[in-house]
Amino acid sequence: MQSSHIKHIAHQLGFDACGIARARRVDDEALNRYNSWLNQGKNGCMQWAAGNSELRDDPARLLPGAKSVIVVAMNYYPQRFQPKHAPQVAYYAYGRDYHEVVKKRLWQLASNIEQETGASSRACVDSAPLRERYWAQQAGVGFIGLNNQLIIPGRGSYFFLGVLLTTLELEPDEPCLQQCLQCHACEKACPTGALRCGDTVDARRCLSCLTIEHKGELPEWVDDVIGNRVYGCDTCQQCCPHNRDAVPTGIAEFHPSDLLLSLTRRQILDMTQPEFSRIFSHSAVKRAKLAGLQRNARLLSDDID
Numbered sequence: 001m002q003s004s005h006i007k008h009i010a011h012q013l014g015f016d017a018c019g020i021a022r023a024r025r026v027d028d029e030a031l032n033r034y035n036s037w038l039n040q041g042k043n044g045c046m047q048w049a050a051g052n053s054e055l056r057d058d059p060a061r062l063l064p065g066a067k068s069v070i071v072v073a074m075n076y077y078p079q080r081f082q083p084k085h086a087p088q089v090a091y092y093a094y095g096r097d098y099h100e101v102v103k104k105r106l107w108q109l110a111s112n113i114e115q116e117t118g119a120s121s122r123a124c125v126d127s128a129p130l131r132e133r134y135w136a137q138q139a140g141v142g143f144i145g146l147n148n149q150l151i152i153p154g155r156g157s158y159f160f161l162g163v164l165l166t167t168l169e170l171e172p173d174e175p176c177l178q179q180c181l182q183c184h185a186c187e188k189a190c191p192t193g194a195l196r197c198g199d200t201v202d203a204r205r206c207l208s209c210l211t212i213e214h215k216g217e218l219p220e221w222v223d224d225v226i227g228n229r230v231y232g233c234d235t236c237q238q239c240c241p242h243n244r245d246a247v248p249t250g251i252a253e254f255h256p257s258d259l260l261l262s263l264t265r266r267q268i269l270d271m272t273q274p275e276f277s278r279i280f281s282h283s284a285v286k287r288a289k290l291a292g293l294q295r296n297a298r299l300l301s302d303d304i305d
């Protein structure tokens with residue numbers, strides 16, 4: 001089975017990009033950058049980022065005998081948006097939970113590979129300690145911008161990533177050596193200074209991390225910068241020139257429901273647990289839980305509907 005055939009199947013499954021890297025230990029430069037980020041405590045409330053380093057640094061620990069890392073990307077840029085005065089949900093959470101959507105298709109790709117070659121595979125969509133953006137860069141899919149997002153040349157960063165580790169030996173792609181424009185628009189637009197120090201995001205100050213991952217009350221300074229963000233933050237992607245030509249996703253599962261688009265602050269504040277479960281059971285928003293969403297909604301200014 002050839003790399004080109006795998007890419008053909010990936011495109012048929014709805015993936016917008018697919019690249020292949022050789023499975024080997026993560027290189028020293030990436031390891032050092034990650035460890036320095038951890039040592040500075042910049043992982044904040046994402047304690048899990050500090051664990052499982054043995055697994056995270058070597059794909060063969062996640063899949064014994066892994067020879068190749070297949071990286072896929074799927075567009076989630078919306079074709080309809082929430083009104084500006086509504087409590088904003090990050091675009092990636094507009095539709096159905098990407099873990100479900102991307103993984104289902106990765107399993108189909110794995111099944112094709114297994115049927116044709118007998119090779120075993122492991123699908124990872126944020127579900128294993130794996131450096132998705134690093135592997136996407138190694139597999140030639142894109143480069144990592146100053147905003148820490150994986151940017152696909154000519155297409156931008158509104159893409160979910162999925163990784164299929166496989167024991168099949170495949171012809172790898174060249175790593176993507178392109179760099180972002182270094183315009184610093186993301187750094188200037190970031191409301192919290194989370195990107196101030198250059199090449200790594202400080203999760204302790206990132207609203208995406210704080211509004212989704214943080215448990216309990218948020219630090220007081222968040223009141224002044226949260227703006228209209230009730231779940232996540234897209235600011236450092238919205239201002240990035242690489243996203244200027246983003247096109248809406250063709251994946252129906254990622255289209256926002258009318259319910260999401262008409263969501264108001266009052267609805268969130270009055271929401272009961274059964275209502276939350278009904279509306280968000282197949283959405284990434286469930287990660288914040290009802291308590292987190294209501295905590296965020298309470299901080300929004302009164303001019304947010």
Ligand code: SF4
Pocket residue numbers: 189190191192193194195201205206207208209233234235236237
């Ligand atoms: S997601 Fe928001 S808060 Fe986090 S780095 Fe980007 S702009 Fe800053």
Ligand code: SF4
Pocket residue numbers: 145146147148180181182183184185186187239240241242
């Ligand atoms: S906004 Fe500018 S500096 Fe930031 S990631 Fe995009 S191109 Fe790079």
